[in-house]
Amino acid sequence: MIEFRRSLPAYKEKDLLLKAISENQVIVVSGETGCGKTTKLPQYILEYEIEAARGAACSIICTQPRRISAMSVSERVAAERGEKLGESVSPCL
Numbered sequence: 001m002i003e004f005r006r007s008l009p010a011y012k013e014k015d016l017l018l019k020a021i022s023e024n025q026v027i028v029v030s031g032e033t034g035c036g037k038t039t040k041l042p043q044y045i046l047e048y049e050i051e052a053a054r055g056a057a058c059s060i061i062c063t064q065p066r067r068i069s070a071m072s073v074s075e076r077v078a079a080e081r082g083e084k085l086g087e088s089v090s091p092c093l
């Protein structure tokens with residue numbers, strides 16, 4: 001799972017993305033389908049905030065257009081983190 005995460009295009013742009021987020025109130029991220037915008041970028045932000053001792057104060061909201069995709073994304077991200085749903089990832093339908 002870790003190797004897979006590191007193979008995605010989003011991982012290669014991780015530092016650039018975190019720098020852009022820290023320096024701007026709003027950014028637009030555009031990338032090919034499956035590059036990691038939905039499941040990886042929120043985790044990069046959370047991990048960055050945890051490293052900065054701000055993890056407890058960090059809330060990340062990720063919207064999806066359908067219930068099924070909201071559930072699928074939530075389950076996937078929780079699985080990647082080795083957690084159960086409801087720990088750091090909670091779907092809100």
Ligand SMILES: Nc1ncnc2c1ncn2[C@@H]1O[C@H](COP(=O)(O)OP(=O)(O)OP(=O)(O)O)[C@@H](O)[C@H]1O
Pocket residue numbers: 008031032033034035036037038039040072073076
């Ligand atoms: N539920 C899942 N089960 C297995 N693999 C998944 C799942 N969700 C995502 N992935 C994998 O993680 C990678 C990143 O997916 P992600 O949804 O973050 O990409 P994305 O850039 O948001 O794509 P899109 O623009 O289509 O929404 C995908 O290439 C896919 O292989």
